[in-house]
Amino acid sequence: RDYSDSIPKPMIPLGHQPILRHVMQWYSDYGHDEFVLCLGYKANVIKDFFLNTRPQTFSDCVVTQGGQDVKLLGDTVKDWSITLLDTGIWRNIGERLWAAKDHVRNEKMFLANYSDGLTNVDLDDVIAKFEASDKIGCFLAVRAPLTYHLADIAEDGRVREFRTTETSEIWINGGYFVFRPEIFDYMRDGEELVVEPFKRLIDDNMLMAYKHEGFWRSMDTLRDWQSLEDMVEKGDMPWNRRVTAEKIRRSMVMAAS
Structure with a gap:
């Protein structure tokens, strides 16, 4: 599908929920419930989602009186504070972060995310290691999800080494900061963000991974989406700290019966 x-x-x-909410729930599971969403393309779609989606859509609930009475079970979003900040359409990541500076500049530290990865x-360990350092920025470094073979080639064309990406020391920016x-x-x-500002941080030895x-x-x-969608359907969601695979499977059986 092309969205x-x-x-x-x-x-x-x-x-049944957008990837953005999966990411926000992940942060909330660690106790971080204040969000600033830097909106751009189709900002109205995100605003409409948070302004008009009912909490019971994403929570376990007990429904009585023909749906007139709904009791939420373990509602995980009632304490969320969500600032919806329209930062414009033609902005890069650095510009969007800059637009949000007044909302985070008084914090001891803050978290940032591309909102398209899980x-x-x-x-907790990421924050602890960063807090123990004197660095200004930290990013999540992950293995490149590629299946290419890498060639180390000398100037005369001689191949010195041929290896897979899995055995290389290639790390990429995972989009968590x-x-x-x-x-x-x-x-x-x-x-x-990750070009000129990160270069300045590196020059001052103020960036860690x-x-x-x-x-x-x-x-x-599309292949990435299909892979993640398959994981959700199977109940195999490593990023979800609250819902076990067995619970999801039972729910799917109930839905099909």
Whole structure:
């Protein structure tokens, strides 16, 4: 399915909820319930979702009196604070983060995310290691999800080594970040976050990476979406700390009966 013309990428559904909400629930499971959403393309779609979607849509509930009375079981979103910030359509990641600076600049540190990928990394450990450092920025480093073979070639064309990406030391940006407010001192108007600002951080030895060998998946292609959708349908969701695979399977059997 191609959703690109009708909804923004973070609103592409996985199961019965958009990937954005999967990401937000993951943060909430670690106790982080204040969100600033930097909206761009089709901002109205995201606003409509959070303004008009009923809580029982994503919560276990008991329905009585023909649906007139609904009791939520373990409602996980009632304490969420969500700031919907329209940052414009033609903005890059750095510009969107800059637009949100007044909402986070008084925090000791804050978390940031591309909102199009899922992981099972231990967020508490990421934060603890960053907090123990003197760094200003930290990003999640993950293995490149590629099946290419890499060739090390000398200037004369001689092949020195041929190896797979799995055995290489190639790490990529996983789209999960932790920052101190000083990050804004390294940013300039119009710059992409991970280009010029990150170079300045590197020059000052103020950027660190948290290497994660576990589950990580970005939803960049139709194949990525199909893979994640299959995982949701099977109840195999490594990023979900609350719902076990067995519970999901039982729910699916009930729905089919």
